[in-house]
Amino acid sequence: MVSLTGGLPPIIPSTTRLLLLGSFPGVISLDHARYYAHPRNQFWRLVGACIDQPLHDMPYADRLATLARHDIGLWDMIAQCRRVGSLDAAVKDASLHPLADYLKTAAPHLQKIGFNGALSWKLGHPLADHGYAVFKLPSSSPAAASVRFDDKLAVWKAMFAS
Numbered sequence: 001m002v003s004l005t006g007g008l009p010p011i012i013p014s015t016t017r018l019l020l021l022g023s024f025p026g027v028i029s030l031d032h033a034r035y036y037a038h039p040r041n042q043f044w045r046l047v048g049a050c051i052d053q054p055l056h057d058m059p060y061a062d063r064l065a066t067l068a069r070h071d072i073g074l075w076d077m078i079a080q081c082r083r084v085g086s087l088d089a090a091v092k093d094a095s096l097h098p099l100a101d102y103l104k105t106a107a108p109h110l111q112k113i114g115f116n117g118a119l120s121w122k123l124g125h126p127l128a129d130h131g132y133a134v135f136k137l138p139s140s141s142p143a144a145a146s147v148r149f150d151d152k153l154a155v156w157k158a159m160f161a162s
Contacts, residue, residue, distance in 0.1 A: 002082045004093065008035060008075075011064055016073035016107040018160070020047070023119040024078040024094070026086035026141070034060050035074050038086075040142035042149060043116065047072070049153055050160040073107060075099075077115075077123040087143060088119040096123060100130050114159050116140055135159040 008025050022035075029037040036043035044063060048055035051070050055063045067074065081094040103110055113132045115121040117139035128134040137159065138144060138152040 004080050006080045010075040012073035012106050013068045015071045017071040017109050018112045019073040020114045021120050022076045022116045023088050024076050041140050043140035046156045050157050077120050
């Protein structure tokens with residue numbers, strides 16, 4: 001049996017106004033201990049286009065510093081799970097982060113939460129009940145390659161603009 005795997009720590013400055021939540025890091029991200037480390041994942045290009053910053057060209061530490069300057073946080077819905085590979089469909093025995101309680105103190109200025117992909121949305125959209133504006137975003141994952149980048153970007157930009 002596949003052992004339980006834990007995710008990455010939160011990147012949530014106290015000034016966070018927008019939180020981007022994935023489901024659970026892919027294998028490459030876990031191996032590199034970096035959010036969205038797969039070279040074909042479009043996350044850094046999407047967010048960079050939304051905030052007019054070349055995030056995908058920056059070193060990882062600079063990406064995180066830029067997000068912090070824009071009051072953007074990162075985390076995942078799932079704290080740990082069993083999974084072979086990186087696909088959300090393979091997630092088993094997932095336990096979730098206690099986001100509602102954690103965010104009250106960690107991110108007192110939080111207003112909006114964007115859910116990167118269908119599983120993140122499925123698990124997290126009830127956070128709207130805690131007063132946050134929530135947005136279902138098309139996945140930045142390479143597994144979601146059937147949706148054109150420009151179509152994804154239009155949805156992501158709408159969240160940033162609202």
